[in-house]
Structures are given as structure tokens and as C-alpha cells.
Amino acid sequence: MLTLQSDVDRSLNRGLTHLDALEAESVFIMREVAAEFERPVLLFSGGKDSIVMLRLAEKAFRPAKFPFPVMHIDTGHNFPEVIDYRDRTVERLGERLIVASVQESIDKGRVSEEPGNPSRNRLQTTTLLDAILEHQFDAVFGGARRDEEKARAKERVFSLRDEFGQWEPKAQRPELWSLYNGKLRKGQHMRIFPISNWTEMDVWQYIERENIEVPSIYFAHQRDVFRRDGMWLSPSEFLPNGPDEEVQNMTVRYRTVGDMTCTGAVDSPAANVQDIILEVAAARITERGATRADDAFSETAMEDRKREGYF
Amino acid sequence: MDLLRFSTAGSVDDGKSTLIGRLLYDSKGIFEDQLAAIERTSQRRGYQQVDLALLTDGLRAEREQGITIDVAYRYFATPRRKFIIADTPGHVQYTRNMVTGASTADLAIVLIDARKGVLEQSHRHAFIATLLGIPHLVVAVNKMDLVGYSEEVYENIRAEFSEWAQKLDVHDIQFIPISALHGDNVVTRSISMPWYQGPSLLYHLENVYIGSDRNLIDARFPVQWVIRPQTTEHHDYRGYAGQIASGVFRKGDEVTILPSGKTSRIKRIETLDGEIEAASPPLSVSILLEDDIDISRGDMICRPHNQPTVANELEAMMCWMADAPLRKDGRYFLKHTTRTVRAVVDDLRYRIDVNTLHRDQAADGLGLNEIGRVRLRTSAPLLLDSYDLSRTTGGFVLIDETTQDTVGAGMVISAGPEQQYVPLGDAMEGAREDDSEVAAAA
Ligand SMILES: Nc1nc2c(ncn2[C@@H]2O[C@H](COP(=O)(O)OP(=O)(O)O)[C@@H](O)[C@H]2O)c(=O)[nH]1
Secondary structure (H helix, E strand, C coil): CHHHHHHHHHHHHCCCCHHHHHHHHHHHHHHHHHHHCCCEEEECCCCHHHHHHHHHHHHHHCCCCCCCCEEEEECCCCCHHHHHHHHHHHHHHCCCEEEEEHHHHHHCCCCCCCCCCCCCCCCHHHHHHHHHHHHCCCEEECCCCHHHCCHHHHCCCEEEECCCCCECHHHCCCCECCECCCCCCCCCEEEECCCCCCCHHHHHHHHHHHCCCCCHHHCCEEEEEEEECCEEECCCCCCCCCCCCCCEEEEEEECCCCCCCCECEEECCCCCHHHHHHHHHHCCCCHHHHHEHHHCCCCCHHHHHHHCCCC | CEEEEEEEECCCCCCHHHHHHHHHHHCCCCCHHHHHHHHHHHHHCCCCCCCHHHHHCCCHHHHHHCCCCCCEEEEEECCCEEEEEEECCCCHHHHHHHHHHHCCCCEEEEEEECCCCCCHHHHHHHHHHHHCCCCEEEEEEECHHHHCCCHHHHHHHHHHHHHHHCCCCCCEEEEEECECCCCECCCECCCCCCCCCCCCHHHHHHHCCCHHHCCCCCCEEECCEEECCCCCCCCCCCEEEEECCECCEECCCEEEEECCCEEEEEEEEEECCEEECEECCCCEEEEEECCCCCCCCCCEEEECCECCEEEEEEEEEEEECCCCCECCCCEEEEEECCEEEEEEEEEEEEEECCCCCCEECCCCCECCCCEEEEEEEEEEEEEECCCCCCHHHHEEEEEECCCCCEEEEEEEEEECCCCCCCCCCCCCCCHHHHHHHHHHHC
16 A cells, blocks of 8 residues: 555656646636635736646636736737737737726826836826726736846745725735635725746746747747846837937847836847746846836835836 | 745744745845845845845835734745745734734744754744644754854754654654854854754755645535536536545545535536646646536535534634634634635633643633634534644635724634533643644644
């Protein structure tokens, strides 16, 4: 009997990797949310983390449809490749897409752009909160990871928000075992981070293992770029280069896809997922440090924005 | 590559942050821009060398106070393993954070300052680790450089701690003399301590065998969600979705569904990637049965001859996590696996002093960060195992009915109608007996 048990153990252990464990945990979280909330929604940006989230949702709910819609907070400052990818992917999955537009929030006078700051990252907060209210979402899935940034390292998988979307780091609920407390009071909603325990490396390894398509801008391509604040930015109607900023054509790729005006390209020849994995293994700069202009401002930038209801 | 989750506990200034910083740094878990940021901060504060501890204190309030006050999760990987660290504060006022971090850990590191030796808090850290069922303990004797890398100092600490640890139900303790600041025995073996023959800390973390920690005997599958596509293609499809809590489920197995007690057979075990023959923890799968039985979230699939106890009364060790104390007759929501019911506290058996393990039977409540044994009654039956059998089917949380906050963490000792509970006379006298009971909960 004992030998049999250890045979089972060995055979079951073979091939069970860290990715299997992470996947199983994330799928568990998604199913808990589907069961315990009335109106969840999954945020989808077209970036690699939200792409992994879509695959995990397939793992959790197929052959049925997702028990929630997918929502894109559209800054209007998009890479065309990413919008194209978004539409194709949602179509292929046969799921429902909601687009909440920052431009509309601006047109309606809900928010206004800061003079001199082309980035719309800050404005997304209002668009997101308005959409949550409009659709009465009580749980919002996000693809944030705890390894991204110091403030996130302490955030729960179920992150309670008040009606302003604010995160209160001091009043977090204890989160033990896999017992997530989904109870809400009026006006509150929950942000859910199923891939909290994944690192950038895990995400790429999973994309490779699952053979998932990602937007082409993740891979090396020729692009006109100019240098600003130590980053390679892509000139566009939203972000023209200044008179002293010389445009060069370079081989670059993106490590994150976001608002075009504050997402920097990296000088990289990585042409496929395997190349990226090698690059991540050797990388000495965090993806946020490398590519997000608005995080560089202060050491506590992220924590400040989270308190404000940003993801 | 597999996954090891470990927690770290140490008192303020024992060197916990420095140790974690070093593990991250030496395994390249730190990036240049993070390093540059902490170099700037170290300079601004006038430190002589880069304070690796700055890497791990996340929130602004904590940076201002200079201490870690909540569980923070850190990640690093070596070619052998991926690691998740639950970095928990060690002070008694953060016992609840330590308990939280310990709840999912495979291994705990207890830090001891070589100059100070075994302190009351070292006992507390080890007690919490065993109470939460962590199978492997590492006692890292830190700051060996400050005691001249003395074998004698280390051996005394080791002997004293081992003697005390006999009270606890811990099977695997590894002692390692280290200097987190200088890196001795952290990643590579120290040349300053030739008398130490054991592994470096990282080597131990990479190689400690955790395969047998999983319970592969008692098959338990709490149903989370029922997949019903309701399409013509999948007209009668009913997949019971969930994560295997323990044991092994195979296609063709005869199964019992609780609490109804109905039986059926496993027709298929499915994942997005197709059918699989057998499933064990921690896989998330869908189980399809031969028979059309009414099953919903909160039910549990198990084997006919190995079932959890169906009961609405239980004895448990409880760690309290809220300002408002737990009292006899207090009412809460109780979440256990995928079931949430109402619960009332029938009795507070005793409160345990986490430093001395002394039991106070006269206690009339459990305050924030206090641990004790309680008896609970629930509005509907739960499907319970003892915590030492399975963390998943033996662990639960209590939720406040008004604030909706998670207020307590419980570990089941026994389930079912009240057996004769005999309180022990003198608590210290009965310490050993006490501990075996506590250990049974752990
Ligand atoms: N000499 C020496 N100092 C250490 C060692 N480990 C930590 N320290 C110092 O002890 C102090 C407290 O360390 P820290 O990591 O902040 O402790 P924590 O409060 O446990 O996180 C700091 O000044 C460290 O530089 C060690 O192994 N040797």
C-alpha cells in the first residue's frame, strides 16, 4: 500500500511545475469570484498580464462562457497593434467586450487633461470608477503582480475599495490559506488580483508554454523613436517630439503596453518569446523602471496612485 | 522547477530584512533601479553602506517608522526552485500577520540574534509556525560575525532551542549559523565557520524535500462552481469545478457527495487542455460524474470509505485578528472551504500565552493577536477534518457580521458532539500535555 502511494506521488509529481501551481491558484481565485460576487468584470488592456488572465479565465470556465464581461479602459492613446489584437482576441473567444473611454470622460467634463502632461494614466481612474458605477460591478479583476512594485507586495488578492476606489493599506483584511473574504458593504467593491504571485518571468514562461499570441509590439521591430527623460518614446499626434529631440529609426520592442505617451520602448533585438525569456533572465532593470515614465517621479508614486483608486 | 513558499519571522533588528535583501540580491532578484533607489535613500540617511533592508519595506508609513508592519510577499527563483517569501513582522502586536504569512508556508525561518540567544519571541515564532502546520523549520542564528563566529555560542543556542522544541510537534528543524550582513552561509558556505558542516541557507531552501508534505491519501474536493454551458453542443454538461484539497481522484473512482451522502462514479476529470486520468493537489479541475445528482457550491466530493466529519459543532484553536475581542456567545460568519455559515462561540476553553505556552482557563475573551481554544456551533453542517490532516479542510476564518471584516483564523482540533472535555488543573503543570494537544491542532 505504501509503495503504491509513493508511486502515485512520483507519477503525479512528475511534470508538476511552479507554473502548474500558479495556474491552479489563479483559476481557484477566479472561480471564487464568479461564485461570490454578483457582477464581476475582467479588465483587459491587451498587455501580457491581462492576456494571461484571459487564458486563466478559459481554464476556469470552459466549455461555458465567462460568467463576466471583459472591459478595456481606453485612454485613446493606443498602439494600433494593441487595439487590433484586442478586437481579434475577444472575437475569437466569443466573449463580451465593454470599452470605457477616457476621451468620453474628458468630453463629458468628468476629467480634464493636465496642461503639459500628455499621459492619461491618471485620468483612467475616473473612467474606471464611472464604469464600475454605471454597470454596478462589484468585483474587478486586474492583472497586477506583487513583484511589480514595493507597495503591491503587501496588497491582498481580494483588495477592498471604497466608493472612491481607494485602497487603505492599513485596514486590509487578513488573507489566510485560500479563504478569500468577498463580503462587501454598500458602496464598496473589490479589486481582484488572481496573478498576484506571478513574476514577469512566470508570465513569459506561461505565454511560451501555452503558446499564446501577444501583440506584435512586444517583439523587436523598426520604429521611429526619440529620447526623453531617459526613455525611447514613439512620436505621435498625442506626443510630438520637441525641436531638440531628434527622431531616429531603431530596432526596439516594448516591455509593457500602455498609454503611448508614457510607455517607453527598449533597445532590444528579442524577436520571439524565447528571446524575451532570455532577456528577462538577464535584465537588470524592472519593467516599470524601464518603461513607465510616471512611476519614476517618486519612490512612493505607485502607492499614491493606488490610494486614489488607480489599479 | 517547483515552488516553495516560506515565511520569515524575527524580532525587530534580528536582521530579517537584511537576510531577505541578501537572498534577493545574491539570486539576482533585485534590479538595478531598485538598488539605485535604496542607495540614494541610504546615502540621504547617512548610512555607511547600502541598507539591503530598505528593499523590503514597502509602504510609506512603514518607511517612516522604519519597521515592517504587514505581511509582504517577495519572489525570487534559482534554477532549481521558485520561491515565495511571506515576510512577516515579528513583534507580538503583529502575531496575526505572522499567522497569516504562516498559513500557506511550507517552511519557516526563525531568526535568532547570536548575541541575544533564544528569547521569548523565538519561542513564539516557532510556536506559531507549528500551530499553523508548517512542516519544516529553519533556525537561522544570525550575526555570527558579532560573536567571533564562535561554535560554542552557536551550539549553546542550538541545544537550548532543541530542548524547548521537544514540546512542539515539529519533525524537521535545521539550524544554520549565518551572517546576513556579510553573507556567511546564506548562499555559499562560510569560510569563517569551518566547524559548521551543514548546508547554506539557500542550498537548504533549494533542496528540502516537500513532495511528501502533500496529503495524497484523504481525497477531498470542495465544489466551488458548477460549469453548465447550456449550449446545444454541451446540452447536459455539468462540470463540478474546484481545486483538489487533498488525496488523489481518478477516472472511474466511486465517490460520495457530502452532505447528501449520495454516491456516484467519476466519469471524467477535465481541464482546458483535455481529459486527465488522475488529479492531486494543487490542481484545479472539473469533475464530471456518471449520475445526475444535484450538487452545488459548498458540497464536497470524497471517497465512500474516507470521509470528513459532517458536523455543526467543533473544537478549534483560534487566532484573533480584530480589535473587538472574541467572547463566549459571540456570533460570526464562518467560511470553511467553499461554505459560509453562521457560527456562535459556545465556549472559550482557554487562552494560551504565545510566549510561555501557559494556558489561562479563566480568560473571558480573546483580544487582538491572542490565541486560544474555542468551541463553536454552526447554523448548518460543515464538512470537517482536523487541521493536522489537511490545512484546507481543517482551516476556517470568522467574519464579523457588521463590519464584514475577517476577524479570526481557526484550526480544527475535532468535530462533532461535545466529548468530555477535561480542563487541565494547573496550566504549567500540564504544559507537556497541553502542548501535545496544541501540536495536534498544528
Ligand atoms: N554585524 C551584523 N549586523 C547585521 C547582521 N544582520 C543584520 N545586521 C544589522 O542589524 C540591523 C537590523 O537589521 P534589519 O535587517 O533591519 O533587521 P530587521 O528589523 O529584523 O528587519 C541593521 O543595522 C543591520 O545592518 C549580521 O549578520 N551581522
